[in-house]
Amino acid sequence: MIEMQGVQKSFGPKVVLRSVDLTVPRGESMVIIGGSGTGKSVLLKCILGLIQPDGGLISLDGQDVRTAPRDAFLARFGMLFQGGALFDSLPVWQNVAFRLLRGSLKRPQEEARAIAIAKLRRVGLGPDVADLFPAELSGGMQKRVGLARAIAAEPGIIFFDEPTTGLDPIMAGVINDLIREIVVEMGATAMTITHDMTSVRAIADRVAMLHDGRVQWTGTIAEMDETPDPYVQQFIHGRAEGPIAALR
Amino acid sequence: MIARALAALGRPALGTLAALGRGGIFAGSALSHLLRPPFYAREFWLSCIQIGWLSLPVVGLTALFTGAALALQIYAGSARFSAESVVPSITAIGMVRELGPVLGGLMVAARVASSIAAEIGTMKVTEQIDALVTLSTHPMKYLTVPRMLAATLCVPVLVGIGDVIGIMGGWMVGTGRLGFNSATYMKNTWEYLEFWDVGSGLVKGAAFGFIVALTGCYYGMNSGRGAQGVGRATKSAVVAASIAILAANYLLTEVFFAA
Ligand SMILES: Nc1ncnc2c1ncn2[C@@H]1O[C@H](COP(=O)(O)OP(=O)(O)OP(=O)(O)O)[C@@H](O)[C@H]1O
């Protein structure tokens, strides 16, 4: 279970997270929505300790993430970055199998490669891409390789930062199903950032909407359709008019 | 007026001290990671190829031309005292003690500090460093330690090869243009060259290699955002590495001179 209480983060004078309170129970799929630039990516990075929050408390299974043993803590996570963040000096399969080629999860090279190819297949990529370099792939393909890397070591907690952005609708459907499967079959806890309402409906157990540095609203999909909250209504229907300013 | 002038002097001085302090902390952290496992052998070998093997042509050509020009200059100077016979030994000593390591180090700074800073800086701005962390790999261990180790070990080798090539350059000019007998030239070179002449140059090379990798990694890791940030990091790395090499060269020479 991931718990956040009063998490704050500013960059210079710019306040990004004012006070975020959010709880993600174990084995649940939480989707975070919210306007561009509201700090969704920053929030995930705060949990992982890639960005130090200015205030507030973040805990994993009751333990403060700042005091948790770093290696054991990170070993539980997988993360798909918004930009893919593939290592461009390594071929695709070594990117996917990165964790399996070194450190505590190290295994023989052939085995790691076989796992990488199996994971690539799950994100809709054939074995022929395994030996290409990231720069030789399209944006959507890079995204899917990033996804394969995030799930390769079968972590218990997975963060997906916009997993379907830049994918065609069919491939987006494949990825949505995959994320759902990982949560249901592997019992993983997932936090997904997405702007794609189809994805939200396909992936989410619960939805949290970030606005103005706070969790503006949180609830299930059914509750999301029912809620009178004008912020949520404007967002899910994509209206230009409403309480959320278009200029931010 | 005076206060403002002092402030204008003090600010860059403080900035330099702060940068030295941060560089020192960075170096200390890298060294502490060097002593703790895991060690990434593959990264180390790739760095050796990048830093050592691929710098060989640049360093070799630099040494060749420098040795040749040095022989001519020393001839021009020594002829005034009718002491032309010192050309081989002074050329060799000048090459192995000073110009080999310094010019080799500067060429490596231009080639390697820039490429390390640009590579690591790009990794930083494209979140690859963050990705490394989430994959339970410490960027300091995976990126910095192999490069620093490779540079510290490879640059002395480059300097040693450069020494030989530089002396060859002097020999080519000496025998081809200044009328020295080939055997005499070689004999004069070896006779007066002491072990520590070469040894001190190699120690300098190791120090310069360390400096080059340290500045490249430091500026890369602290790169600003975007292409502009990487560009600035690259430029700063080359400038800082070059100045640091020249300063370290003076300090080391002072130490060897006193010893
Ligand atoms: N390292 C940083 N330094 C300075 N500002 C930053 C940094 N990282 C993020 N920001 C700022 O924080 C704000 C939130 O960024 P973030 O990437 O979290 O947005 P987001 O909600 O993920 O948006 P999007 O949906 O467009 O990805 C932005 O205004 C951004 O400029």
Ligand SMILES: [Mg+2]
């Ligand atoms: Mg984002």
